Amino acid sequence: MxxxxxxxxEQIITEGxxxxxxxxYEGTIGADEVRKLSAGDPSGNNKYxxxxxxxxxxxxxxxxxxxxxxxxxxxxxxxxxxKNVNAIFTDLNPDDKIKKAPKDINSYPDAKNxxxxxxxxxxxxxxxxxRIKLYExxxxxxxxxxxxxxxxxxxxxxxxxxxxxxxxxxxxxxxxGILVFFLDKKGTNPNKPNANIYxxxxxxxxDRPNPIQWDWYSMEDTRTDSALMMNLLPKHLIDVTEKYFExxxxxxRKKFAxxxxxxxxxxxxxxxxxxxxxxxxxxxxxxxxxxxxxxKTQFLKKYNDDIVTDITxxxxxxxxxxxxxxxxxxxxxxxxxxxxWTPALALRRADxxxxxxxxxxxMVERYNSVNSEIRSVIPVLSPEDKEKFLDSYVKxxxxxxxxxxxxxxxxxxxxxxxxxxxxxxxxWGSGEEVKVTRVAxxxxxxxxxxxxxxxxxxxxxxxxxxxxxxxxxxxxPAPTPIxxxxxxRKRII
Numbered sequence: 436m437x438x439x440x441x442x443x444x445e446q447i448i449t450e451g452x453x454x455x456x457x458x459x460y461e462g463t464i465g466a467d468e469v470r471k472l473s474a475g476d477p478s479g480n481n482k483y484x485x486x487x488x489x490x491x492x493x494x495x496x497x498x499x500x501x502x503x504x505x506x507x508x509x510x511x512x513x514x515x516x517x518k519n520v521n522a523i524f525t526d527l528n529p530d531d532k533i534k535k536a537p538k539d540i541n542s543y544p545d546a547k548n549x550x551x552x553x554x555x556x557x558x559x560x561x562x563x564x565x566r567i568k569l570y571e572x573x574x575x576x577x578x579x580x581x582x583x584x585x586x587x588x589x590x591x592x593x594x595x596x597x598x599x600x601x602x603x604x605x606x607x608x609x610x611x612g613i614l615v616f617f618l619d620k621k622g623t624n625p626n627k628p629n630a631n632i633y634x635x636x637x638x639x640x641x642d643r644p645n646p647i648q649w650d651w652y653s654m655e656d657t658r659t660d661s662a663l664m665m666n667l668l669p670k671h672l673i674d675v676t677e678k679y680f681e682x683x684x685x686x687x688r689k690k691f692a693x694x695x696x697x698x699x700x701x702x703x704x705x706x707x708x709x710x711x712x713x714x715x716x717x718x719x720x721x722x723x724x725x726x727x728x729x730x731k732t733q734f735l736k737k738y739n740d741d742i743v744t745d746i747t748x749x750x751x752x753x754x755x756x757x758x759x760x761x762x763x764x765x766x767x768x769x770x771x772x773x774x775x776w777t778p779a780l781a782l783r784r785a786d787x788x789x790x791x792x793x794x795x796x797x798m799v800e801r802y803n804s805v806n807s808e809i810r811s812v813i814p815v816l817s818p819e820d821k822e823k824f825l826d827s828y829v830k831x832x833x834x835x836x837x838x839x840x841x842x843x844x845x846x847x848x849x850x851x852x853x854x855x856x857x858x859x860x861x862x863w864g865s866g867e868e869v870k871v872t873r874v875a876x877x878x879x880x881x882x883x884x885x886x887x888x889x890x891x892x893x894x895x896x897x898x899x900x901x902x903x904x905x906x907x908x909x910x911x912p913a914p915t916p917i918x919x920x921x922x923x924r925k926r927i928i
Contacts (some may be wrong), residue, residue, distance in 0.1 A: 442642040443897050456488050463492040473503030477509040477674070483540055490546045505547045507553040509679070510671045512538050514556065523555045524548070553911055567813050569615070570675045576618040577672055579679060580605075589616050590865040592627055594656035600890045611766065612640040613683055614675050616670060635664065639680050641687060641766055647674055691738060691766045693759065701734045702757075703827055704820045706812055714810055720832045723750045738769035745771035750835050752776065754828050756809070774798070774809050776832060779904060787839050789904045793828060795821070829904045840896040845889045848897065850874055855896035856881060861918065 455472050457466045472487040475498070490501050496868045515537040522532060536542045543549055565585035570577040580586040581607040583597075590598025597605045597614060608614055624631030638650040651659040665673060677874045693714070699705045704717040721727050728743050735742050735757065747754045753773035760768040778797035797814050814822060825915050840855065848854065852871045873880035878888050 439766060452484055456481070456484050459485075460488045460492055464488060468498060471498050472501060475505065475761065477506045477670070479670075483509070486540050486543075494545060496546055501546060504549040504553070505540070506674070508540055508549050510674045511552060511556050512568075513669075513671065514570075515552070519555070523551050526787075567679070569679050571674060574619065574621050575669070575672060577615065577675060578618070579613055581616045586614065589618065590634065590636070592624075592632075593636070593654045595636055595652060596656065597636070609637050611642075612638055613680065613690055614638055615679070617672060626655070635659075635668070637664075637676070639676075640686060641684065642762065644677075644680060644684070646677065661826055687766055693761055693767060697734055698759075701731075703823055704816070706816065706820070708812070712761045713810070714759040714761070716759070717824060718746075718755070718757065720746075720755070720827070720831060723831075735769065738767060739771070741768070742771060749773040751837070755833050758808070770805055771807075774828065776835075776837065779828075779832065779839070780902070783839065783902055787900045787902045789902060790903055791825060791906045791908060794826065794828070794904070825908075827905060832904050837902045838898045839900050839902050840898055843897045845879055848874065848889075853898040854881075855898065856885065858882060 451467070456473070457469050460469060469488055472491065473481055473484055476483050476487065478509075485490045487501050487505055490496050490504075491498065501614045517534055517537065520534050520537045526552070533548070540549075565582045566589065567581065568576070569579060569813050571640070578585075578589050579598075580589055581601045586595075586605050587598045591668070597608050605614075614646070617635040617637070619633040619635070623631060624633050632903060634654045636652045638652070640648075640650075643649065646665055647661045649661055651661055651664040653659050695705075695707070698714060698716060698737075703718040703719040704715075706715045707713075708715065712720045718731055720731055725743055725747055728746050732742050738759070739745070742757070747772070751777040755771055755773045758768075758770045758772060760770070762768075779789050781797065782793045783795050784790070797811075798810065813821070815826070848871050850871050850873065853868060854871065856867050856869045869881060869885075870882040871879055874889075876889070880886055880888050
């Protein structure tokens with residue numbers, strides 16, 4: 436009941452201050468401006484509103500600048516002391532009002548004084564190769580570890596996995612976000628009295644800027660409710676963390692910014708899907724060697740470190756392409772997928788060739804194994820890009836040297852036949868390609884030294900040759916011969 440009464444009283448005081456300021460500054464800045472300043476007051480109870488209105492009325496500062504200065508003051512008020520004031524305002528007299536009450540905003544006659552404070556504390560923010568100190572006063576220390584070593588140092592005596600000797604945890608939590616540690620220098624952990632300092636960790640993901648979405652952990656590494664932590668921690672600590680995260684995201688966006696000209700210059704085909712804010716790239720690849728793919732994908736390495744591995748593993752599956760999914764205010768997702776070889780393999784002829792002319796119609800059929808998102812892209816490509824796509828598909832397929840494989844019993848194998856060895860009976864084996872070296876009445880000998888029984892029930896994959904796509908674009912079918920009539924033949928005779 437006490438809390439309810441307190442909240443009601445606080446609300447009445449807040450609204451009362453707003454009404455008082457509207458009346459006080461009625462003839463100068465107007466009610467709408469006062470309400471706008473009130474909405475930007477970080478105290479939550481219009482504590483700074485009178486000073487803010489006076490800056491607008493007397494110094495003619497715009498509301499955005501005033502709100503920015505007040506928020507900065509509110510974040511740093513606990514750090515203000517006579518020592519800091521002496522360092523910031525070197526030309527002030529000893530009896531100056533600011534020196535007597537540095538934590539009272541009414542001691543500052545001009546918002547420019549607050550601007551000096553903001554610049555001073557920004558310059559004092561220690562930045563090292565291992566961590567960034569966001570805030571420190573007599574009670575709190577707030578740091579963001581930039582290395583695993585710093586995470587272990589500032590997370591000592593906690594149960595956080597990011598502060599153990601296993602570096603993989605730290606990499607996992609900082610791969611797409613940041614860690615921030617809140618160290619309560621006057622708080623202790625009852626379970627660890629020797630620790631002397633109580634600690635709270637937060638993991639902020641790039642796509643979760645709102646504090647209510649952050650992942651909070653107690654010193655015991657217990658997941659903690661976001662709303663609870665935001666009420667337990669002083670608001671100015673949350674504010675400095677939010678500000679740091681915004682600065683971090685500015686750099687992240689610069690690093691991962693999509694340069695469409697760069698993409699177009701380095702790819703064979705680029706198609707932008709504006710509806711879903713994504714880009715498809717078909718790369719100008721040459722054979723399936725890692726070195727060649729590395730050279731052709733350098734411009735994508737900043738988005739995806741594993742892109743070479745992702746591409747080479749699709750050799751037996753299909754033509755690789757890159758999808759870049761862009762998000763507003765966040766880093767893009769860069770995914771490698773492929774256009775399947777299956778539609779082409781379905782057209783294989785007896786001589787192990789595939790006619791190119793039949794592949795494209797198979798690509799756009801509704802029911803086949805082609806990726807659905809690419810099935811929607813292919814029809815809208817320009818004629819020139821369609822030709823480039825087909826050329827790339829043919830080249831990469833032929834360079835992959837896809838073997839024709841068919842099921843057969845060991846009774847039908849002869850010396851020199853190639854098979855995929857999967858062992859006997861239940862398909863055990865390494866899956867290697869081997870040759871038949873000897874055929875006996877009841878068994879066959881393989882080039883890997885293994886022997887398998889000759890039986891109709893034991894099936895193997897037999898390799899009968901490399902499949903190749905032949906380019907038959909523009910070729911006219913051979914004319915059908917017209918049979919000679921009987922009377923013409925007689926006349927010739």
